[in-house]
Amino acid sequence: MSDAMALVERVFHLQAVGDAVNGVRQRVRYEGGLLHLMGGSIPSQQAAGIKTYVSTRGRTTFVVLLFNSMTGELLSIIESDWLGRIRTGAASGVATRYLSREDARTAGVIGAGTQAETQILALLEARPLENIAVFSRTRDKREALVGRLRDRIDCRIEAVSTAREAVEGKDIVTTITSASAPVFEGAWLKPGAHVNAAGSNSLSRQEIDVQTVARASCVVVDSLPQARLEAGDLLAAIAQGSFEWSYVRELGEMLEGEDPCRVTDDEITIYESQGIAIQDIAVARYVYDVAVQQGYGEDVAFGAAPW
Known part of the structure; x- marks a missing residue:
């Protein structure tokens, strides 16, 4: 929690001086459920991304798509239920x-x-x-x-x-x-x-x-x-x-x-x-960096042409 609070406090500072861009949450209603989307970027951390989640039939599924904001590379797909709880706290x-x-x-x-x-x-x-x-x-x-x-x-x-x-x-x-x-x-x-x-x-x-x-x-x-x-x-x-x-x-x-x-x-x-969203992105970037350093997660071929 100490690390998460430091990350969130830092991104609040960046937001205040215009170095973090936050998009407002959007919600898409459909029969039987609700799709939520929120995105933003933190250029100094070379991070951009979207958090999206679906609420339906009494359950909610969360995911963060984290990109390198400089190259456009998709860095990680992160299940973000626990991540969201930590950043909210x-x-x-x-x-x-x-x-x-x-x-x-x-x-x-x-x-x-x-x-x-x-x-x-x-x-x-x-x-x-x-x-x-x-x-x-x-x-x-x-x-x-x-x-x-x-x-x-x-x-x-x-x-x-x-x-x-x-x-x-x-x-x-x-x-x-x-x-x-x-x-x-x-x-x-x-x-x-x-x-x-x-x-x-x-x-x-x-x-x-x-x-x-x-x-x-x-x-x-x-x-x-x-x-x-x-x-x-x-x-x-x-x-x-x-x-x-x-x-x-x-x-x-x-x-x-x-x-x-x-x-x-x-x-x-x-x-x-x-x-x-910038709270999620700040924490997701930290999680990604630690995972890479310590060898966690799975490498997935994503977006490559099949030929």
């Missing part, structure tokens, strides 16, 4: 490192699905947490997640029975669900809390309520063009007149600038994560 970790209070020691996580584990590992990389509370609607899932992590992390972790227990009094709150309605009330947040809203990456999803957005002094996104299209959390607040796009900053812009997002310890901050 890493992005939340980078945001937490720069947006949460330096003395943050407690966190709550709402959601115990496939993405939750890497969110927790990233929080621990960002801050020396002492206690993490995990809530999900399904008791078995939250207890299973806590059971998998308890012996792997140097932090007290517990499953709690309500969302409120995962939010009240916590320095950091992460939501990583597919919810279509808010999963907690903004009134529960303590002054100075930081929120990672990591699951609402489409118009049909909303994890945080309008009050949470309205209470925030700083709202940061990974990509403003992507957020304008699909950030259900923010679009709901804008529709009610409680928020406007002029309040939003990109994380890379904040990292490059001298104006900090958090000014006082009592301010509430939000990182609204959409998940963007």
